Amino acid sequence: MSIAILGGGAFGTALAIALSRDGSDITLWARDASDADRMQESRESGRAMPGFPLPPTLTVTPDFPSFDIAMVTVPAQRTRHFLAEYQSPLGGKTVVSCAKGIERGTGLGPVDVIHSVLPRSVAGCLTGPSFAIDIARGLPTALVLAMSDDAEHVQDTLTRAKLRIYRTSDVAGAQLGGALKNVIAIAAGIAIGASLGDSARASVIARGFAEMTRYAKAKGARTDTLQGLSGLGDLVLTCTSEKSRNFAAGVLIGQGNPLAEGITVEGLATAQAVADESHDLGVELPLIKAVAAISQGQLDISTAIETLLARPAGEE
Template sequence: MSVSVLGAGAFGTALAITLAERGVTLWARDPDAATAMQKTRENATRLKGIHLPEGLTVTSDLTTACAADTILMAVPMQSTAAFVTENADLLRGKKLVACSKGVDLTSLRGPTAILAEVTRAPAIITGPSFAIDIARGLPTALTLACKNPILGEELQETLSSATIRLYRSTDPVGAELGGALKNVIAIAAGAVMGAGLGESARAALITRGFAEMMRIAGPLGAIPETLMGLSGFGDLTLTCTSPTSRNYAYGFALGQGADYDPTITVEGAATARAVARLARDKDIEMPITSVVAALVEGRLDVSQGMQTLLSRPLKEEI
């Protein structure tokens, strides 16, 4: 089975590196960047110092990349819908695997719902992972979720590597929700630490954030227990505790009242806004998500956000 990765960001490049032993094509939108990567054998912008193995071919020709049987979609979440629409003829009927995390701000859909426009059984790879760890060959365990169990087994076999262990799930909605929602909580956790509120406050926030993730899972069509696995609790643990996380680092900057590099994609910012809308529409209580949405929109500062959460009515823990 031939494999391509669409999107030469850090995560897409890292996945391509792990699959290079069996041959993989990595598509980069910028022709100059693709030429440079193919020649220098390095993605100097996203993964500086990491060698691109010889089994990895970089191209800016989308038609060539889409000739593969299996396509890993590492396009940023907020660009996925437009990309699929623009390239529907090339993608239709392929084995598509989402590799982005988030909720589309316009349609309030996750990545597999968007990919379902052009393929019957879209899958998703998600879980606790930093691109640099994957690229360096450090051991990583991820969830591969697909409603079709036979296709899921096939993809698991094709996409696993010596350093990436894939666990199957038949709940792609739950898997993608875990990957999306943990970024929102990571922003809040970073803000807590940036504001100097302490480890105890962060632990409480992570715990209550996980309760919010579980609360919305069922109404959105997911199996809540899925979020107890790698794609939910596992990813939440990693992202809320490491400064390597872009979402955590963004939240930390918010907590300090500092600027954050606007060229760095922070999917949790858009996801917070989208999920806050979903929660209101479905009358689901998600106070942390609502506060994060207000923070990224500039409607609250961190001090006001913490006061909003702490002044909520006392209740039983559920």
């Protein structure tokens, strides 16, 4: 089965390196022709994640490749446009999204967006606790493949010695866990940036996980999925390391500093998408709503902290 990684960013590059390290033929598609050609000729990773040699069996190209399995590493808010742009070559193929986010305006996760745009394709998502640099370095990493069809075959195709792939049929739980943890990571970063301390961060993680579980359950997900790699595992990693873009963004927000331009912070858009839908679902999500309000400039951090601390402390 031929595999193509679509997207030459940090995660796409890391995944391509990891999958080709054992001698497998892997194609990495990068839209930027100059970057793709430079990587192919120099046999070094590109500017998104420099410093890694490319395995001999990894081909980097700006030409849209042929494949059996496509790993789409486009951010959640751009996934629909990307799939529509390449609808013809992607149609009827196995398409796995590596995005972790909820689409604004629809409330759909990446797999739902694939189904919407490519109804003939087999859709899935790859999620779980991982940083691109760890994957590229060949450090042990465990991820979750969520698919309702053909999951075991794709799982076997993607698994490597240092890249352990579990599978689940609970697509809703897996994609929601990966998306919601980004929002909580921003909240945890705000706690650290605002000098509230590690105890406050621990409270944010615990109460945030409760919100993740409530929302996912209301959306039809299994709670045990949230307790695994795609939920709790990814939450712990993302809330405790500044290698996480979402946590690092939260730290900057908590310090009152602007975010760097051009950096994708999936949790900001997801917070708003989830906050909007929570009203219809009747789910209480104070932390997530606070992140959404802060990101929209509707609430300052001091007021958000006072409001959260003033909430009644009922039975846990």
